[in-house]
Amino acid sequence: MIVFLGVSVMAGALAAGLAIPLAGLGGFVTEKAAVTVQSLPQDLKTEPLAVRSKLVAADGTWIATLYEQNRVPVKLDQISPIMRRAIVAIEDSRYYEHGALDAQGTLRALIRNQTVGSVQQGGSSITQQYVKMSLIEKARTAEERLAATEVSYQRKLAELRYAIAVEKEFSKDEILEKYLNLANFGDGAWGVQAAAQHYFKTTAAKLTLPQAALLAGLVKNPTGYDPTNNLKRAKDRRDLVLRRMRELSLITTKQAADAIKTPVIDRTKMQKVPNGCANSRYPFYCEYVVSKLLDNPALGKTPKERDHYLKTGGLTVQTSIDPRIQAAAQASINEHSRFTDTASAAITVVEPGTGLVKAMVQSKPYGAGRNHTYYNHNVEKSYAGGYGGFQNGSTMKAFVLAAAIQKGLPLNYRINSPQQIDLSGKKFRTCTGWTRDPDYRPQNSTRGGNLTMIDAARYSTNTYFLQLSQRTGLCAPATIAAKLGMYNAQAIAPLDQVVSFTLGVGYVTPLMLSNAYATFAARGKYCRPTVVTAVQDKSRKPIKTPGIGCKQALAPEVADGVNRVLSAVMEPGGTGGRLNFGNWDLAGKTGTIQDNRAVWYAGYTPNLAAAAVVADANLPYTNLMYGHTLDGQDISDPTGSGTAGPLWQTAMRNALKGMPLRRFVPPTTKITRGDVKNLPPVSGLSPEDAANSLRQAGFEVTVADKRVRSSEATGTVAYTDPRTNEGAPQGSLITLYLSRGSN
Incomplete structure (x- = not known):
């Protein structure tokens, strides 16, 4: 036996006896061992330690922990000496x-294993164990894991070479x-x-003797000796470690005895590290952050690689x-809604x-239970958890406003806006x-009349804005909306340029709308919505991230004009007048979609912008007025100001506390009065001559269907809209109104 072992050591084959009975050694030839050893690399290539990552808020507080293995590496001098001695x-x-x-x-393990005829004891050194653990950690497939753990001479020889x-x-x-x-x-x-x-x-540096002994005992069989699985087995193993330490004179008899009397664990002091967004402080927001991280190529070539690295x-x-x-936003949700409501509420707050x-909140909690959801009602459908938005109604009027002001129309631009138009x-x-649209006869739900742009915004007059969008064309407001980040959040496609564009088109999200309105607040500077501001690796080195990205999407003076017009919405008599505070x-602007399936309020200060929506989040969507509840009460009259508005108001009022008071920049005289040129006088001319004169002056022309009473000859131009002096x-x-005579 001694001679054989000596030869085996010299040949490098002894390692095979660590975990295999001596009887198996006879079939293992020296030549094969030599080939195996010579084919191995000289150095052990290890994978970087899998270390848990964390998401933190803007103030550095914890949001979520993400990991495949819950690990926090420490230096040896950060591990208590008693722990090092125990292991x-x-x-x-x-x-x-x-x-x-x-x-x-x-030798001890080999003799023990041979005596009983099976593997009973391992003789691997700590270095060999480290090698084995590293190979297992490195394994990516079932075959690689099997190769790293199989009971064979080749594996033991490989471990020895690496060791x-x-x-x-x-x-x-x-x-x-x-x-x-x-x-x-x-x-x-x-x-x-x-x-x-x-x-x-506690920390590794503060481990006590009984604590260290328990942890040292776990390494051999982490599952079998886990105190949460089998307290008795865990104690027996811990006490074995303590007795071994006593045998080696690393601790005294009294220290060992006192430690053995110590309870194994105190379950009330156990600390489970929550893993993943489901256990996050803000689960919906966390999932959205992770989706953006998985789009970042700096974290890996593929989403799978990025997820692993994350x-x-x-x-x-x-x-x-x-x-x-x-x-503040969550408090508003709590005040104005209940998770048991049939309607859903959501709010996003963005910094201009x-x-x-x-902030990003919603009334339906995260989860699979009743009245819970895994859908984030604030964001687009381009990732698995995104709901994809709701139709947003008259909040789209802001983009027609911007197009009109950009075109040079004055803020007092008048359009005759009856209760219904054809x-x-x-x-x-x-x-x-x-x-x-071959058959379209829209009407107002609020006041009509011969209104200015400011008046029409204040009352949210549909017939005014439809006619205004006819004057601006649909391309200009659609282009502005796109520049401000608006698109169909379900189809992930541009918004449709349809006749009813100004009354709501496609599906948009609270995040999208609040950020677009934040552009007005920032005097036309558009910034893409940003949830990740910085990423550092475990060495605290920065990793490239898209971060804040801004551009001037709208002329500042045009945005100033929009701010002036939408401020009127929140003045007395405006649809948002009851929501003013401080x-x-x-x-701001209200939004109610057809059949009351969703209601919105979007508004802003120079400090913050927010959009709130209340909607039926189930398919098919149904009218909120019938059978739906909010804050436990039936919704009898769903409106942007009365239903979504209070959510917006409470959130913004509390969010703005402590912030500096900032003001909108007043619009210039040019914006207020418009960039206008004189109209050639055409009253009394035939429609053909009037149209030619106006077109030569650089205007487009249409003729009103209905003739008006006038002193001008029948069939000639009575007046224009806008009027010649405007x-x-x-x-x-330019619309030509033809005379039907004075009768």
Whole structure:
């Protein structure tokens, strides 16, 4: 036996006896062993330690932890000396005395295994164990994992070859540090620091003797000795470690006895690290952040690689969310809705000039239970959790306003806006031609009349804005909306240029709408919605991230004009007049879609912009007026101001507390009065002559269907809209009203 072992050691085949009975050695020829050894690489290529990552809010507070293995690496001097002695005592007591292979331990294991005829004892050194754990960690397929754990001479020889290389490259202390950070300590704890936090709510540096002994005992069988699985087995194993430490004179008899009397764990002090967005502080927001991270090529070539790196790279992800503003928005949801309501409410708050998403809340909680959902009602459908928005009604009027002001129309631009108009077959210019609706007779739900742009916005007069969009064409407002980040959030496609564009088109989200309105607040500076502001790796080195991205999408003076017009909405008599508060400069717009399937309020100050929606989030969508509840009460009259407005108001009022009072920039005289040119006088001319005169002056012309009473000859032009003395921006649509005589 002794001679054989001596030869085996010299041949490098002894390692095979560590885990295989001696009887199996006879069939393993020296030549095969030599080939196996020579084919192995000289150095062990290890994977970076899988380290948990975390998402934090703008103020650095915790949002979520993401990991495949719950691990927090520490240096050896951050691990208590008693822990280091405990693991060496039970796993490799001669660790600091031998090289990569412990001949005595190997011989002891070999004799024990041969005596009983099966694998009963391993003789692997800590270095060899580290090699094995590293190979298992590196395995990506079932075959690789099997190769890393199979009971064979080849594997043991490979481990020995790698162990020799490791011992040449690293000191004993360095190997021990790697080992303690890599090891599985059971119940989801990887590495000694995470284990100390999990089982004892402490750090590796502060581990006591009985705590260290328990953790040292876990490494051999993390599941079998897990105290949460079998307390008795865990105690027996811990006490074995303590007795071994006493045998080696690492602790006194009294220390061992006192430690053995100590309870294994106090379950009330155990600390489970929540994993994933489902266990996050803000689960919906967290999932949206992760979706954006998975789009970042700096984290990997494919989404799968990025997901792996995100959960193993020890990243710190700084997000945009402001816990104070988030709490304000959540308080509004809590005040004005209940999760048991049949209607759903959602609010997003964005910072103008940065695009930073400061809050994202909804009334339906995260989960699979009744009245819960996994859908985020604030965001687009381009990722798995995105609901894809709702039709947004008259909040689209803001973009027609912007197009009209950009075209040079004055803020006092008047259009006769009766309660109902007939637009059947009327042509509206698009970016690619013309469109029309063969049967379209829209009407107002509010006041009509001969209104200015400011009046029409104040009352949300449909017939005014439809006629205004006929004058601007549909291409201009659609282009502005697109520049401000508006698109169909379900189809992920441009908004349709249809006749009813100004009354709502496609499906948009609270995030999208609040950010678009934030552009007006920022005087035309559009910033893409941003939820990730910075990413650092485990070494605190920055990783490239898209971050804040802004551009001037609208002339500042045009945005100033929009702000002035939408401020009128929140003045007394306006549809948002009841939502005004404090001394803030406020602007906003209501939105109610056809059949009351969704109601909106979007508004802003120079500090913050927010959009609130209340909707039926079930398919098919139904009228909120019938059978739907909000805050436990039947919704009897769903409106943007009365239903969604209070959600917006409460959220914004509380979110703005403590912020500096900032003002909108007043519009210039040119914006207020418009960039107009004189109209040639055409009263009394035939329609053909009048049209030619106006077209030569640079205007477009249409003729009103209904003739008007006038002193001008029948069939000639009675007057124009706009009137001759008002003028109009070049290229504007001029309507000719023909006389029916004075009778």
